[in-house]
Amino acid sequence: MKTKCMMATLLLLVTAVAEADLTDLVDEAVLTQIAAETSGEAAKRNLDTITLQHRMRTGSQFEAATQHIVNMLESYGLDDVRILHYAADGETMFGTQKSRPVWNVRSAELWEVADAGGETKRVRRLGDWSSVPLSLAQDSLSGEATTTLVDVGAGTTAADYAGSDVRGKLVLTSSQPGEVADLAVGEYGAAGIVSYAPNQRSAWWLEDERLVRWGHLDSFPRTKTFAFMISLGEARRLQRRMADGEEIRAGSVVSNLDPRRNYLKLMPSEVLPDDFRGDIERFKIRGSSGKLNIALDRQPRFTAIPDTAPELAQGTITISPNMEYLERGYDDWKRGTWSRRPFLDISVPSTIDPTIAPAGKHMMTVFVQYVPVVPADGGWTPEKRDAFADTVLSTIEEHAPGFRDSIVDLETRTPHELENEVGLTEGNIFHGELTLDQLLFNRPLPGYAQYRGPVKRFYMCGSSTHPGGGVMGAPGYNAAREILMDLKRTAA
Numbered sequence: 394m395k396t397k398c399m400m401a402t403l404l405l406l407v408t409a410v411a412e413a414d415l416t417d418l419v420d421e422a423v424l425t426q427i428a429a430e431t432s433g434e435a436a437k438r439n440l441d442t443i444t445l446q447h448r449m450r451t452g453s454q455f456e457a458a459t460q461h462i463v464n465m466l467e468s469y470g471l472d473d474v475r476i477l478h479y480a481a482d483g484e485t486m487f488g489t490q491k492s493r494p495v496w497n498v499r500s501a502e503l504w505e506v507a508d509a510g511g512e513t514k515r516v517r518r519l520g521d522w523s524s525v526p527l528s529l530a531q532d533s534l535s536g537e538a539t540t541t542l543v544d545v546g547a548g549t550t551a552a553d554y555a556g557s558d559v560r561g562k563l564v565l566t567s568s569q570p571g572e573v574a575d576l577a578v579g580e581y582g583a584a585g586i587v588s589y590a591p592n593q594r595s596a597w598w599l600e601d602e603r604l605v606r607w608g609h610l611d612s613f614p615r616t617k618t619f620a621f622m623i624s625l626g627e628a629r630r631l632q633r634r635m636a637d638g639e640e641i642r643a644g645s646v647v648s649n650l651d652p653r654r655n656y657l658k659l660m661p662s663e664v665l666p667d668d669f670r671g672d673i674e675r676f677k678i679r680g681s682s683g684k685l686n687i688a689l690d691r692q693p694r695f696t697a698i699p700d701t702a703p704e705l706a707q708g709t710i711t712i713s714p715n716m717e718y719l720e721r722g723y724d725d726w727k728r729g730t731w732s733r734r735p736f737l738d739i740s741v742p743s744t745i746d747p748t749i750a751p752a753g754k755h756m757m758t759v760f761v762q763y764v765p766v767v768p769a770d771g772g773w774t775p776e777k778r779d780a781f782a783d784t785v786l787s788t789i790e791e792h793a794p795g796f797r798d799s800i801v802d803l804e805t806r807t808p809h810e811l812e813n814e815v816g817l818t819e820g821n822i823f824h825g826e827l828t829l830d831q832l833l834f835n836r837p838l839p840g841y842a843q844y845r846g847p848v849k850r851f852y853m854c855g856s857s858t859h860p861g862g863g864v865m866g867a868p869g870y871n872a873a874r875e876i877l878m879d880l881k882r883t884a885a
């Protein structure tokens with residue numbers, strides 16, 4: 394009995410102390426405000442207001458978000474709220490962070506358009522900065538494009554672009570724009586980016602497919618471009634429409650693509666017998682060549698060409714001094730690097746056809762061996778491509794002193810570009826290695842050397858078939874003969 398009484402007294406005492414403390418410290422009205430704030434409702438409202446704006450330095454959105462915070466603090470009774478200004482010049486360091494450069498947006502819209510009697514008609518607005526600021530990705534730069542949309546999936550590896558030409562088009566990606574800009578725009582020449590990256594996947598908004606998420610490019614970009622953000626739902630609708638694209642029916646399909654591209658990239662795997670598919674996967678296709686196209690201020694003078702025989706400069710010039718030189722060049726390739734002393738096959742076609750260069754200037758093409766598909770120390774980068782070009786230019790300089798000084802412009806192609814720009818798998822110029830096991834009646838595969846594969850009315854006519862590769866037209870001629878034979882058979 395006694396114990397119970399003691400406990401009751403103690404409890405009452407504690408409660409009384411607590412109440413007395415709070416009302417002494419905080420005004421009743423403020424207390425009500427704090428209760429409302431901590432209920433979560435006001436917090437969510439504030440967060441909504443702030444997160445639906447871009448909080449980017451100097452932009453009008455940043456001002457709006459900051460002003461909202463000031464207003465709220467003042468409404469809570471704080472009377473000394475000030476906004477301090479710091480440099481946003483892209484240079485000043487704040488601790489470990491460099492200040493971002495100014496980013497301010499005047500307007501941005503993304504429209505679906507249609508052709509109406511030769512005129513471009515706006516059909517549906519997919520994004521609008523003024524009503525939904527997040528529909529423009531942070532750090533987007535000015536730009537304009539009326540073009541088609543290409544779905545590249547994640548868009549972060551070369552494989553995502555295989556078989557699709559995105560040059561001048563908009564890419565639709567599931568990645569943050571900053572992750573794809575260098576590849577999609579810098580490397581493959583896309584006009585811009587549309588992203589449905591689900592930022593903050595783990596946050597409370599989860600997979601709400603109606604929301605446009607915050608997206609961003611880089612503040613210090615290597616590739617300058619713009620990007621729009623659309624909701625996951627909108628992206629799925631667009632993807633469905635793209636997948637439902639017009640179906641083209643044909644009696645026969647004749648393709649001069651390489652077998653991997655034909656069968657592994659363009660055809661659904663279920664139409665192929667498993668063993669055939671396996672054989673195509675094993676078909677050796679490794680590329681080993683590169684190319685330089687060079688604009689020159691003057692005609693190069695090779696020391697090996699005597700002044701008495703200038704016509705020699707009009708022919709093919711090869712740098713391949715001896716077998717040992719070639720062998721060493723090939724050894725480099727086997728080790729996964731380009732030949733330090735490369736084999737070069739050079740032409741200066743402007744010596745024969747002066748119309749391909751301005752008067753007095755010249756154009757040189759250089760075919761180079763050997764160049765690896767992927768360097769042993771990792772994928773191709775612009776730096777490695779430049780280093781490869783430098784090796785070639787230095788080699789030419791050795792044989793034509795002063796040549797480097799005459800260079801006006803230069804284009805370099807490694808197997809990486811040959812694959813991604815022209816569609817040559819692994820950059821193999823012959824659509825497959827010319828080894829004994831892949832020639833004659835084995836080209837491209839034993840049992841499939843007659844320009845037909847396992848898919849009915851699908852014919853192969855390119856360099857991967859006998860007697861390819863090379864520029865000769867014979868695979869096409871032979872394939873046409875086979876197709877005509879089949880047509881006659883079905884007509885009979």
Ligand SMILES: Cc1cc2nc3c(=O)[nH]c(=O)nc-3n(C[C@H](O)[C@H](O)[C@H](O)COP(=O)(O)OP(=O)(O)OC[C@H]3O[C@@H](n4cnc5c(N)ncnc54)[C@H](O)[C@@H]3O)c2cc1C
Nearest residue numbers: 556649650684760815816822823854855856857862863864
């Ligand atoms: C740098 C270089 C130097 C060469 N030098 C010589 C030489 O000196 N002598 C010689 O005989 N041969 C040479 N070749 C090889 C020769 O060019 C090829 O063997 C020949 O062009 C192959 O002809 P093709 O019709 O089979 O295929 P290609 O000429 O490769 O044509 C295939 C076409 O299909 C397109 N394509 C790819 N994917 C798709 C897709 N998904 N949808 C639609 N189109 C697609 C490609 O863009 C390409 O236009 C060289 C090749 C290169 C790259």
